[in-house]
Amino acid sequence: MTGSNGKTTLLHMLEAQIGDHAKYSHHANSSFGIPFDILDLKRKTLLKTEWISLFFRAPLNAFKHPPKEKIYIVEADVDRPGEGKFLAELLCPEVVLLVSISKTHSMNFDALVEQKKFSRVEDAIAYEFGYYLEYCQKLALINGTDPLEVKQKERTKAEVMIITKNDFKKYELRKDGTTFAIGDTRYTFPFLFPEEIFYTISMCKRLANYLDLPFDPTFSHFSPPPGRGSVFQGIKDITLIDSCYNANLASMTAIIAMYEKFPDKEKWAVIGDMLEQGKGEKEEHEKLGELLAKQHFTRIIFLGPRVKQYTYPKVHSLMGEKIPLDAFLSPREVLDFITEKSKGGEVILFKGARFMEGVIEHLLKDKKDVVKLVRREKIWEIRRKQWGL
8 A cells, every 4th residue: 555645544454354364564664664574674763773683684584484474465655756666666566555645755856846857746746656556467446536646547557446435425523433434334433533534444445355355344453553543531631632643734634624523612733844845845834824724723832843934924814813823843842831721621633743742642641551652662762852752
């Protein structure tokens, strides 16, 4: 599975359906990570010293017996030009699930626009993702409402199955979870999911049918990856919605639209930077400001230099003093601010970069929940401490 957003959630949903029939590329989606994963090598600390062991072990692991599973379900990303082509050639996938395309890692594709190879950076990104379709052998499942994806389908010789919203009947968000009505089936999850998860559910069902495996509409074995809509109880009876894992305008839009529907009156939002946006950084963050100004939150807290410079002024210009707006550069400042200003009982959404998981960690009521947060590797622990967390 591939795309700008939603790959990891799709991986976890497929694992809930297919189980031990397949091997899964957890925590490996790059031109480095996937080859190491094939050799059954995993990075654990993300420290630079870890590379020494990996390089020495890789030749030895090449002689190990292959896994007993006959299906490899792999999450494949596109961080830079050439990565999609390299991984597509390496994997030669039988099936490709292309879930989304948007402006991610844009700074690495700016040069292609400058060189006049593409007119827009999103076209350059889409073309790189298109290599997975080009090398697809038998079946390609794509999001049919995304024109960038639809354009790339012409590059594949495989059968193309378009996922549309024709049979999508209802989306319901509650405090205790989310329900999707697709066709004659209702799918209920005890997690907060944006409407776009419809495509993920549909792709899971289509792939299970293709593999001639049973499909469980209850997703009874599913647990979401960290930082994607998990809900925790915090101090002072605060409800913490953790959707902090990375951010671009498309994923921000989906999560903010979801949160707008959340049934509570005292809704705060902590919004962080969108990284690697390249030359479109100012424009993307100002668009984020326009989006936030249309919502009905009771307080917005900005975390990071980009949202402070671009998003905060845009929201303020459109909303004035309608709701409190606060902007900070460090996560420690945000933690101290929430601890001081919270009267208790608020719902707080976290979305964006700048070590938000460290803020959430210190607001948890049950400290055992820390293992359910993102970035638990040693390198991130060191960096959070450097930021006062």
